[in-house]
Amino acid sequence: MSHNSSDLDKIETKSVANLETVSLSAPGSSNDLFGVDDSQLHRSLKDRHIGMIALVSVFGTGLFLSSGGTLAKTGPVGMLIAYAIIGVVVGLNQLAMAETAALAPLTGASIRHAEIFIDEAVGFALGYLKLWQNLLPGGVVSAALVIQYWSDLSPAVWITVLAVPIAVTNxxxxxxxxxxEFVFGMLKICLIVMLVLAGLVLDLGGVKGQERLGFHYWKDPGPFAAFIESGAVGxxxxxxxxxxxxxxxxxxxxxxxxxxxETKNPRTNIPKAAKRILYRVVGLYMVAVFVLTLIVPYDDKKIAVSDGTAAHSPYVIAFERAGIKVLPHVVNALTLTSAWSEGNASVANSARILFSLAxxxxxxxxxxxSNARLRVPFVGVSVALVLLALAYMCVDSTAATVFSWFQNITSSVLLLDWIVIAANHIRMSRALAAQGYTRAALPYRNRAAPVGAWVSLVASVVLLVTGGFTTFLRGHWSTSTLVSAYCSPVLFVVLYAGWKVVRGTRQVPLEEVCIGALLEDYRTRPEEGEPETAKPAKRVAKKVVSFLWS
Structure with missing residues (x-):
């Protein structure tokens, strides 16, 4: 059943009455009806910016640096399956996020959505975990370690040098x-294309003195690797x-x-960027991983060392083994820009999370x-920049261990975020039904989102629970692995319970979720341009450009 204006007005009256307990920012509003207003920030990120950020955020140092360790654990076919499974989980999760973000396009995203649709305590716990994740200087550490490919200077020197442009940018x-980020995004795309083309040339015997590889490494040493145990169990x-x-x-x-x-037309541009993640994962990420499995054997001892340095990047190793002297340096340089970009994004995200929590x-x-002219939350940015000093932990011989801790902690927080994103969407859908709305009332909707939310929720919970399972295998106990894999979920529970006890929060009843006020805000404050569903069909060439660009 669809609703007319009178229906919206009736439900809005009920929803507005509940806004005293639900703080929400209405994009572009000039009043304080929804609490602290995001208009303190400057909406200057355009379609091409947010679209490129969506694309390049998927391609980070995880692909360029730590993919070798993944290949060593599971082999070429296992690696492809693993990337495909997580890629689908991520893509479905982002479709769910697109619908909630279009209904409530707020700084903080899932943090604020959790407070609206679930419980204020959930948003509090997730917010501080995401803040912790972003304050961990994994990107800067990766960048400093990448430079070690060329320099024998202490990583501390390069951490200091890298921190200056991050400060200026933020x-x-x-x-x-x-x-x-747009420029670095283009460099990342160039890197992916270069890796794919160079890898194919190498695999097909196009390098002088190098025989054609084909699917040789899929046969010898084989499609799957055994890890810790032997045989099928391994x-x-x-x-x-x-x-x-x-x-x-x-x-x-x-x-x-x-x-x-800080995004122009967020109800349009954020869903547009989010929904293409699934397609881009299939179209670009899987191709890059597939080529990698063709040019490096999983039993190469060098790739099994996951210390974050480019010397152990599987792509660099493959080109060095083929006697190509220039490409490893090019790959390393572009990997450096990728790692620096991650560090840059962490500072920006930390400031916005602090803004959302405040x-x-x-x-x-x-x-x-925020700065009166530039509208940048400079206090949060300053705190994030000060905490970049944590990156100096990598200056001694334990750099590999620190890098591994950052990776494990980041993975567990990411899974918690995916769980909350899926739960936000499920609660939003149930609130729509409880208040008599159909999905047709949403600013943006995707057919796969309702099922995708459940699939990503179940998959993320299973992955989170089993994240440190190897430490429970006989003879492989590792306290550091246990702590880094499970400290985030435990801390989430502690923060959640603590905030509920201190503030006495409750789960928002479905009938009291401010759906009506959100829809009224969408109806009375249309964004520039026509809705996506009303646009004329694009030509094939324009569709291809849009797929890669926007």
Missing amino acids: LFSIRIYGEV RFVGFWAALSSVVYSYGGVQGIALLAG SKGQAPRVFLR
Whole structure:
């Protein structure tokens, strides 16, 4: 059943009455009806910025650096299956996020959505876990270690050098951040295309003195690797253990919704970017991984060392083995830009998470302060920049261990975020039904989103619970693995329970979720341009360009 204006007005009256307990920012509103207003920030990220951020956030150092360790654990076919499974989980999760983000395009995304659709305590717990994840300087550490391919200087020197442009990028207009990420995004795409083409040339025997490989490494040493145990059990253990590192590889996709308060036409541009993640994963990521499995054997001892340095990048190793002297340096340089981009995004995300928490009174209100002209939450940015000093932990011989900790902790927080995103969508759908709405009332909808939310929820829970299972195998106990894999879920429960006890929060009843007010805000504040469903059909060439670009 669809609703007319009078229906919306009736339900809006009930929903507005509940807004005293639900703090929500209405995009572009000039009043304080919805609490702290995102209009303090500057909406200057354009379609091409958010679209490129969506694309490049999928391709990080997980692919360029740690993919070798994944290949060593599970073999070529196991690796392809692992990337495909996590890719589908991520894609379906983003479709669910697209619908909730279009209905409530707020800075903080899933953090604020959890407070609206589930419970304020869920948003509090997730917000601080995501803040912790982004404050961990994994990107800067990766960048400093990548430079070790060329330099014998201490990583501390390069951490200091890399921190300066990150500070400049984040302390000025978000438009500068968008442009920088756009440029780095283009470099990442160039890197992917170069790796695929060079890998195919190498595999097909196009390098002088190198025989044609074909699917040789799929046959010898074989399609699947055994890890820890032998035989079929070892192959399964290797495959399942690889899933956690693959989760790390897909980290960053949530960043597109996190910046909703600084995006032009967020109800249109964020869903447009989110829904294409699934297609791009299939179209680009899987191709890059497939080529990798053709040019490097999983039993190469060098790729099994996952220490975050480019010397152990499987792509670099493959080109070095073929006697190609230039390509390894090019790959390393572009991998450096990728790692630096991740560090840059972490600072930006940390500031927006602090802004989101402060808007709910869950962090000091000083984090709401923004530059009067540039509208950048400079206090949050400054705190994130100060905490980049954690990157100096990698300057001693334990760099590999620190890199591994960052990776495991990031993976568990990512899975918790995916779980909350899926739960937000499920609660939103149930609230729509409870209040008499159909899905046709949503600003954006996708047929796969309702089922996709459940699939991604179940898959993410299973992956989270089994994230550190290898430490429970006989003779392989590792306290560091146990802590890094499960400290985030335990901390989430502690934060959630603590906030409920202190503030006495409750789960928002479905009938009290402010669906009517959200839909009324959408109806009375249309964005520029026509809705996506009303656009004329594109020509084939334009569709291809749109697929890769926007």
